[in-house]
Amino acid sequence: MGKESIKLIANNKKARHDYFIEDTYEAGIALAGTEVKSLRMGKCSLKESFIKENKGELFIYGMHISPYEKGNIFNKDPLRVRKLLLHRYEIHKLMGKVSAKGYTIVPLQVYFKGSLVKVQIGLARGKKLYDKRETMAKNDLRRETEREFKVKNL
Numbered sequence: 001m002g003k004e005s006i007k008l009i010a011n012n013k014k015a016r017h018d019y020f021i022e023d024t025y026e027a028g029i030a031l032a033g034t035e036v037k038s039l040r041m042g043k044c045s046l047k048e049s050f051i052k053e054n055k056g057e058l059f060i061y062g063m064h065i066s067p068y069e070k071g072n073i074f075n076k077d078p079l080r081v082r083k084l085l086l087h088r089y090e091i092h093k094l095m096g097k098v099s100a101k102g103y104t105i106v107p108l109q110v111y112f113k114g115s116l117v118k119v120q121i122g123l124a125r126g127k128k129l130y131d132k133r134e135t136m137a138k139n140d141l142r143r144e145t146e147r148e149f150k151v152k153n154l
Helices: 013-018 033-040 070-076 088-101 128-152
Strands: 006-011 019-029 050-054 058-063 084-085 104-113 114-128
Touching: 013 104, 013 114, 013 128, 033 104, 050 084, 050 088, 050 114, 058 088, 088 104, 088 114
Parallel strands: none
Antiparallel strands: 006 104, 019 084, 019 114, 050 058, 050 104, 058 084, 104 114
C-alpha cells in the first residue's frame, strides 16, 4: 500500500490549549457531497465543536462547514450534527474512559487522507487555569531560548 497524502483542512488549537491530550484516534466522518466540495476549498472551522455519544455512536456537534457556492438546493445546514465513523471497540474503549475517569473527547483536526475526509479526535483531560499558565510559561521560555540560540549562531 502506497503512502497516502495528508492535506490539513482545519486545526483546533484551542483544544490543545484547554486540554491535556492523552490519546488520539482517527475517525471517518459521514458527509454530503457538497460538504466534501466545500472542504476541498478549505472552508471548515472546529472552533466551538465537541463530540458526544448517542445510542452507541459518536457525533460531532458545532463543526462549521461553509455551504458550497455552487451547491444551491443540495447544501446542508453548515452546523448540522455529523456522525463519526469508528470501529465499535474503539467507541466502547473511549466511552468507558469518558464515563469512568472524567475524560472528554475533542476534535483536534480535519484533514484529507487520500480522497477521504478524516477527523483526528483526542481523549482529553481538562486543564486548570494554573496548568494553562504553566504551559504558556514553558512555551515562552522555549521561544526565548530558540531566539537566543538563533542570535548566537548568526
